[in-house]
Amino acid sequence: MISSNKFLLLIVLYCFQTVCAQDSCVIFPDGFGRYLGQVFLEQKDITKEPFYTEEVAQKWNILSDVAKTHNVSAPEYTYYKTYFLTSNIEPDVYDLYLVFKSKKDTVAIEIEASKNKELWTLRKIESDFFNLINPRKNSEQFVSNNWITDDQKFYPNLNQTNAFSYSKDKKDDCFPDPLSFIKEYAKQLFSSSTVDTSTTIVTLDEYKETYIPSMLEVLEKAKIKSPGDLEQITKIEKQVKDTPEEFYKSYFLEGIHRISNYVNENQFSEENIDHIEFRIQNFRNELLGKGKILLEANIILAKNNQKEGIRCKALWYHNTWKIIYQQANTFGITTDN
Structure with a gap:
């Protein structure tokens, strides 16, 4: 089968002018x-x-x-x-x-x-x-x-x-084309004071509509698949059901806060963006509804001859991209000498 891990299969195509006003x-x-x-x-x-x-x-x-x-x-x-x-x-x-x-x-x-x-x-x-x-x-x-x-x-x-x-x-x-969206989101990460109110991330209501229902389904299956973890799974399920706003803060916003604090403490800025990698697909979307279009992006930062990446995911939601997941830590990148 053609490997998805290498992002071999893709297209960027002409813009249908009545649908998009962008160049691409x-x-x-x-x-x-x-x-x-x-x-x-x-x-x-x-x-x-x-x-x-x-x-x-x-x-x-x-x-x-x-x-x-x-x-x-x-x-x-x-x-x-x-x-x-x-x-x-x-x-x-x-x-x-x-x-x-x-x-x-x-x-x-x-x-x-x-x-x-x-x-x-x-x-x-x-x-x-x-x-x-x-x-x-x-x-x-x-x-x-x-x-x-x-x-x-x-x-x-x-x-x-x-x-x-x-x-x-x-x-x-x-x-x-999501590049401008990803750059705008990265800009807001570098300015931690604006990221919470950014229109690039899902709101609590949007999170309840898109992520929470799928999360509950996954937890229900996890009870059967991992009975040894039943106590912990039930605890998470209760939080998701009873206080979704707390789950939104602790699971979603916390990841954004941690990565934003990290890049600010280490004085990263837009100038440190080396390049951006992304892929878009409408299958294999864990924790999201069937057929929904998901953007997975890696923002590669370069500083002092070192590179590291910020990984995030966005959902195509009501005709716009919305960040729905932020990995809380950067990932290291090994470069060949």
């Missing part, structure tokens, strides 16, 4: 995924598709044959949604899971695609189908079905002959 934005690729998924489920003649090349057709048809064997086709299966992962490490590439549902189960295929202006290019097709599973109620993962026994991956040629615009009249929705 990150696309939510459901429109593209829906189109490609329908082509696959309906077993359309791939030679008639705009992304056709002989090589792409060969790889695609192998998966299509396996789909026929396992009856993964319309009308038994319908397109459900597209899960995606993207980052600024390779900012024109996406890892996409196209998910199909039937009355009995849910399966997915994984592709890697890139976007250049209005053209998509298929870069890689994984050589198997995947199951969508929920190890926690609110955290999706994909596990290989092993319907194809070898490890071969399908690599289409990367050229303009298999680049295509899947629709002239429909574009994918997008949300702002």
Whole structure:
């Protein structure tokens, strides 16, 4: 499977002007995924598709044959949604899971695609189908079905002959490139007097709506999974239920206060930001609702020939980014001499 840990699969795409006023934005690729998924489920003649090349057709048809064997086709299966992962490490590439549902189960295929202006290019097709599973109620993962026994991956040629615009009249929705948001949040960390009232972080009411319900679900499962820790789990659960405002302060705001105090005591400023790494995805989001879009960012600081990082997470909430988690301590970075 294509590794998410290395942030290999991503895209930053053109901005749909009626949706975003920014020069750049990150696309939510459901429109593209829906189109490609329908082509696959309906077993359309791939030679008639705009992304056709002989090589792409060969790889695609192998998966299509396996789909026929396992009856993964319309009308038994319908397109459900597209899960995606993207980052600024390779900012024109996406890892996409196209998910199909039937009355009995849910399966997915994984592709890697890139976007250049209005053209998509298929870069890689994984050589198997995947199951969508929920190890926690609110955290999706994909596990290989092993319907194809070898490890071969399908690599289409990367050229303009298999680049295509899947629709002239429909574009994918997008949300702002998060770099400016992350920089604004970092600026407020360096000024500890403003971070508590910042619009970049979730309010107590927003925290109750987004984080608290998922936390209670996780704690309920933890009682069964870790009976030896029942007393401690019950104590945390009581705090979350009875005094969510205290949990918000002790668990969420405390992390922000500690990191803000640290950077101020050590006289870090915006000038010490070496670079920012981020990835965006709508699956494997622990403690958040299914399909919600989560931004994970590392703010790398450099000072006195040393580097360390600030790690935080933000939720795409009501058409804006909101910090929902702040790691309380910086993490060290080892550099090669």
